[in-house]
Amino acid sequence: EIKRRWLAFFESKDHVVVPSASLISEDPSLLFTVAGMVPFIPYMTGLVPAPYGRATSVQKCVRTLDIEEVGKTTRHGTFFQMNGNFSFGDYFKKEAIAYAWEFLTKSQDEGGLGLPKERLWVTVFKDDDESISIWREVSDIPLQRIQKRGMKDNYWSTGQPGPAGPCSEIYYDRGPEYGRDGGPIADEERYLEVWNLVFMQFERGAGSGKSDFPILGELPAKNIDTGLGLERMAAILQGVDNIYEIDTTKIILDRAVDLTGIKLYVRVKSSGGSCTAVDTSSGANNLTASISCPTGINEVDANISGLNVQPNPMTNGAVINFNTAKAAMYTLRVTDITGKEVLFKEIEARTGENKIAMERNNLTAGIYFVQLNDGKFSVTKKFT
Ligand code: SER
Numbered sequence: 438e439i440k441r442r443w444l445a446f447f448e449s450k451d452h453v454v455v456p457s458a459s460l461i462s463e464d465p466s467l468l469f470t471v472a473g474m475v476p477f478i479p480y481m482t483g484l485v486p487a488p489y490g491r492a493t494s495v496q497k498c499v500r501t502l503d504i505e506e507v508g509k510t511t512r513h514g515t516f517f518q519m520n521g522n523f524s525f526g527d528y529f530k531k532e533a534i535a536y537a538w539e540f541l542t543k544s545q546d547e548g549g550l551g552l553p554k555e556r557l558w559v560t561v562f563k564d565d566d567e568s569i570s571i572w573r574e575v576s577d578i579p580l581q582r583i584q585k586r587g588m589k590d591n592y593w594s595t596g597q598p599g600p601a602g603p604c605s606e607i608y609y610d611r612g613p614e615y616g617r618d619g620g621p622i623a624d625e626e627r628y629l630e631v632w633n634l635v636f637m638q639f640e641r642g643a644g645s646g647k648s649d650f651p652i653l654g655e656l657p658a659k660n661i662d663t664g665l666g667l668e669r670m671a672a673i674l675q676g677v678d679n680i681y682e683i684d685t686t687k688i689i690l691d692r693a694v695d696l697t698g699i700k701l702y703v704r705v706k707s708s709g710g711s712c713t714a715v716d717t718s719s720g721a722n723n724l725t726a727s728i729s730c731p732t733g734i735n736e737v738d739a740n741i742s743g744l745n746v747q748p749n750p751m752t753n754g755a756v757i758n759f760n761t762a763k764a765a766m767y768t769l770r771v772t773d774i775t776g777k778e779v780l781f782k783e784i785e786a787r788t789g790e791n792k793i794a795m796e797r798n799n800l801t802a803g804i805y806f807v808q809l810n811d812g813k814f815s816v817t818k819k820f821t
Contacts, residue, residue, distance in 0.1 A: 439550070439670055440495045443520040446540050446548055447493035452522055455494045460516075466597035469499040473521030474600070474637070474662040480525045481600040481637055483657035490527030495520050495667065502596050502647075509781070511672075511679035512629060518667040526658030530568055530605075533634050533661045535575040537607060541632070542576075550674065556610045558582045558620050558628055562591040562603030568636075572605070584622050588648035593635045593662075600656060601641035607632040609673055629673070632665040746807055746820040755820065757793045759809055761786045769793060770808045779805070 444454050458476040462469055470476070473496035480487035496519050506513040522536065541557065543549025559578055561568040563585045572578055585591075594601035608621045608628040616627030637660040644650025668680040675683055681690065746757050757769065764787055771780040780795060808817045 439667060439674070440518075440520065442548060442550065443495065443540070443665070444493055447491075447522045447536070449548075450491070450522075450536060452491040452493040453489040455492045457494060457496045457518075460497050460499060464595075464597075464599075466599065467595060469501055470496060471500055471502060471595055472496070472498055472662075473519040473664045474523065474635070475595065477523055477525070477662070478595075478599055481656055481658075481660045481662070482640065487525035490525055492523045492525075493521065494523075511626060512666075512669055514668060514680055517680070519664040520667055520670075521662065521664050523663070524661035526660060529659045529661060530634075530636055531571050531575065533636075533663060534568070534571050534605065537632055537634060537663065538576040538578075541607065550670070552609065552673070554578070558584070558608040558610060560584045560586050560591055560606045560608070560621050562605070563587050565591075565603050565605070565636075568603075568605050582620065584620050586622065592648065593633065594641050594650070596647075598641055598643050598650075600637045600660070600662070601639050601650075601652065602635050602637040602660075602662075604633050604635040606630050606634070611673070629669055630666075631669050631673070633663060635662040635664075637662045746818055755795045755805075757795065757807055757809075758790060759786070759793075759816075760790050761788060764788050765811055768808075768810045770810070771795065772806050772808075774804045774806075 448454055455476075458470060460470050462471075462475050464475055464478050467475060473494055474481070476494075476496070477487075477492065479485035498517055498519050499515060500513070500517065503513050504515070507515055522533070524533070539549065541550050541552045542554050543551070545551040554577065557578060559572055559582060561572070561583060565585075569580075569583055572583055573580065591604050591606065592601065593604045606621070607630070608625075609631050610628055612627070616624035621628040621630065638656060640653045640656055642651040642653045666680075668683055668686070671683040671685070672678070672680050677683060677687075680686070746755055759767075761767075764785075767784045767786050769780065769782045769784055770778060772778050782793070784791070784793060804819060806817055806819050810816075
């Protein structure tokens, strides 16, 4: 239904509906189709004249750029579909922003998605004041819900030489139960990115990561490349916490549970909700922690009652003990003093005491932080 509405909306705005291309990219620089724009790269670089000025598609994607995030968040998948609208030297920022606002906020009876305007937030590239003016002109979003970000977050390319440009992203506020106040710059689990509008205007050269590359110059024309995550939008509209539990994926998981008899848990780490971890440390080798929850313990479905790290200098390893009120899934994350993750594990914990051994090659002498998290609340402990 979301796909149908999407294609109908952009068709009504004179876009040619283009079927999804193969998941295996034809672009020689990419193994997989990482975004909806990949099949259109030759039109953006000017290598092939665009057969139309405007196009729309729902493209199957494998996002190799974000593959390390899969399994750690509620919003990244190995496979996803991207609803896109594209302009090849036709319209630019103003229309792209106006179409996005219209589609998201128009009522469902009128063919939109009917999202409440007060839930929407926007980010723009740090130097792009023009986009802020356009947002103010074509939408009624208040200035306080527009935030600026740098290259890493608001400048998009495939990760390879080719088209690139600053972008403006649209986020949906899932509410305080998902994380901290303060907009997308504060918490991307609570403020879920749903739509990226890329102003494809430049050509980038070789380099690594999301920001370490040169801008070689302007593309022959100013293009638009947008992508709305189909599964993320489905999660919002279906009122589920994560993209794995939307209707089209849940039936597969339910069947796997039936066939294997293994209970399904979907749990992710969070920033700790509204809980306060209280340190009752009693010495370097005998650390314990307890948790108190100002909003009422009943909201915690698995209360973490203790965490005890016992470093073993003989092996350079450590044993982590924790007590739980209830059997549940936990994530255990250990970081060094620079914030580098040395261990990340999902643990199916028993009621009562649990022991987790950390292998010796994960640790050298130093200061570490261990964080145990049940998806809503977390305990963090330091050990040496
Ligand atoms: N290419 C951009 C992205 O994948 C917008 O479609 O996020």
